Amino acid sequence: MRAITILGSTGSIGTQTLEVINELKLNYEILALTANTNVEKLAAQVKEFEPQFAVLMNEEAAKELKYELSDLDTKVLVGQEGLIEVATSDEVDLVINSVVGAAGLFPTLEAIKAKKDIGLANKETLVTAGELVMAKAKEYGVRILPIDSEHNAIFQALDGENREDIEKLILTASGGPFRESTAQDLANVTVEEALNHPNWDMGGKITIDSATLMNKGLEVIEAKWLFDIDFSDIEVVVHPQSIVHSLVQFKDASILAELGLPDMKVPIQYVLTYPERTENRLERLDLAKIGSLDFEAPNTELFPCLGYAYKAGKTGGTLPAVLNAANEIAVEMFLNGDLSFIEIPQLIKKVMDQHQVVQKPGLDDILDADEWARAQSWKEGENLC
Ligand SMILES: NC(=O)C1=CN([C@@H]2O[C@H](COP(=O)(O)OP(=O)(O)OC[C@H]3O[C@@H](n4cnc5c(N)ncnc54)[C@H](OP(=O)(O)O)[C@@H]3O)[C@@H](O)[C@H]2O)C=CC1
Ligand SMILES: CC(=O)[C@@H](O)[C@H](O)COP(=O)(O)O
Ligand SMILES: [Mn+2]
Secondary structure (H helix, E strand, O other), X not given: OEEEXXXXXXXXXXXXXXXXXXXXXXXXXXXXXXXXXOHHHHHHHHHHHOOOEEEEOOHHHHHHHHHHOXXXXXXXXXXXXXXXXXXXXXXXXXXXXXOOOHHHHHHHHHHHHOOOEEEEOOHHHHHHHHHHHHHHHHHXXXXXXXXXXXXXXXXXXXXXOOHHXXXXXXXEXXXXXXXXXXXXXXXXXXXXXXXXXXXXXXXXXXXHHHHHOHHHXXXXXXXXXXXXXXXXXXXXXXXXXOOEEEEEXXXXXXXXXXXXXXXXXXXXXXXXXXXXXXXXXXOOOOHHHHOOOOOEOOOOOOOOHHHHHHHHHHHOOOHHHHHHHHHHHHXXXXXXXXXXXXXXXXXXXXXXXXXXXXXXXXXXXXXXXHHXXXXXXXXXXXXXX
């Protein structure tokens, strides 16, 4: 029996992780479940899975949860300290990080230092501090197993291959709900339209990132650090069906890909059972029924966030942390109705242009840049709207 901590268990990935463990009766003891503020959902999960620990990010919510769980033995912890305690506990074997945003960085770093393997959905960790996180993972001999569908596909395609044989990585992008829109259309899109992803049912923040193509930009940076590849060897191609989850091109012109219906339970299961594969009852891909698969170049004029991410990644230093933080605030403002869809990239560019990049940053430099970018984004965002 392996013990697992799921950070962000109430979200889209966290919930599906619990479902996979349950449906396949995988050999995991649920040690800890965590959420930000969602007392109701976390309480329901705790009642079902009876973990040793449950964590919420603020005192008030934790108090409510304690009251809800007064009949159970589950210990309720609070805040960053609580997250770190359950991510580093001696008992835990695997930490799934399915928190959204740069809030996932600290528990990832602490789990690595405690030599815990990590199933990583939280791409913002690697965007913000990829070089540092991967160096720590190497130092502590920790495996970072990618859950993000594109990176999981590449991870599978690279199994048994030599790194030196890779020519390039090709990340597929659905193109989001506005793939066929004009600049005029984009000026008037609503939050509801932007939250309507054509293929995947995901949390709000990543769904907006998909609509702006920032998700693919974050994934380019995530791929750079996970697979140690130059940005010039990472290509993005739009593939509206999201059946080919990404590809690796080798020096002999061979291309390997992982395909399947768009269902996050597949990469989640791969990580939970790695290095084994386990039979499941998920719907199978029927290629004849699908008929054809389409590919096209991304429209970086209409969706400039992808270009901003390449720029941040290639510049390096603290700029990716600034890109990420500005994006988090821009998306929050858009979801709150305080920014229009086309103002998301405008705000990110403004904040990136104002940043004095620190090269070879330590963790403190990255945290300072993140804090500065958030404050600056709120300020600039208020000027824009
Ligand atoms: N959903 C998907 O299919 C995919 C997601 N990813 C990545 O996985 C991560 C999670 O995405 P998703 O599951 O969609 O997100 P959700 O918004 O659905 O869930 C986020 C989870 O994190 C918790 N959380 C939010 N803010 C904080 C915080 N500040 N500190 C601690 N916990 C917090 C939430 O708690 P609460 O419920 O209380 O708010 C919730 O449990 C993201 O980085 C995303 O980019 C990658 C590939 C696919
Ligand atoms: C499921 C997953 O991994 C998401 O990151 C997905 O890729 C989002 O779709 P886009 O390709 O539209 O960004
Ligand atoms: Mn993805």
